[in-house]
Amino acid sequence: MFYRKSCEENDDVFNAVDGAIDELLEVGYREEADLLTDAMPDIENERGKRPDPEPLLNLLQPIKSAGLEYFQSGNKNSHSYDLCTSFSKELAYVRRALLEDREYIGTRNAFNRLLAAYEQLSQYMYERFHQLGGVPYNYHGHDSRN
Structure with missing residues (x-):
């Protein structure tokens, strides 16, 4: 929860983790990069479209x-x-x-x-x-x- 909150509030944390994922992919650690990608929170500011009530x-x-x-x-x-x-x-x-x-x-x-x-x-x-x-x-x- 702390990780998600810090990613949502601060772009530096999100960018640092994203950079680490890119470096892991470049070196060839695909499984580790996938694990980190799965751990990253989905940050969406937009709310999904609602059906007509x-x-x-x-x-x-x-x-x-x-x-x-x-x-x-x-x-x-x-x-x-x-x-x-x-x-x-x-x-x-x-x-x-x-x-x-x-x-x-x-x-x-x-x-x-x-x-x-x-x-x-x-x-x-x-x-x-x-x-x-x-x-x-x-x-x-x-x-x-x-």
């Missing part, structure tokens, strides 16, 4: 402003509202990461957080509201109350 932003609509709503259950043992709000916040966080054009790691972490919130919500809904056959716990066979 618009298709993802169009797909990941914010929950409240898209007209989607979640309702608090009257059941005191229900955690669906908390999980829905958590999912909504993580979705907003992903959208913000895309809009701010964050680095790869920050964007990946935002998507991982969204995926974890979705998995929690999905697992809770599946365990809580489905039996074998996929009907709710309180389903009594009434198709319509009309």
Whole structure:
């Protein structure tokens, strides 16, 4: 880490190592020169080109402003509202990461957080509201109350 930092901050260190590599190649020490070349840090001041975030932003609509709503259950043992709000916040966080054009790691972490919130919500809904056959716990066979 110290070597990389000194190469990035000071061109003299980078030039000295580069000169040593050239001399090793001239003398015929190809393997040693390759080892030093591999050890040199890649110094790029330019950031790689990013893909356009618009298709993802169009797909990941914010929950409240898209007209989607979640309702608090009257059941005191229900955690669906908390999980829905958590999912909504993580979705907003992903959208913000895309809009701010964050680095790869920050964007990946935002998507991982969204995926974890979705998995929690999905697992809770599946365990809580489905039996074998996929009907709710309180389903009594009434198709319509009309």
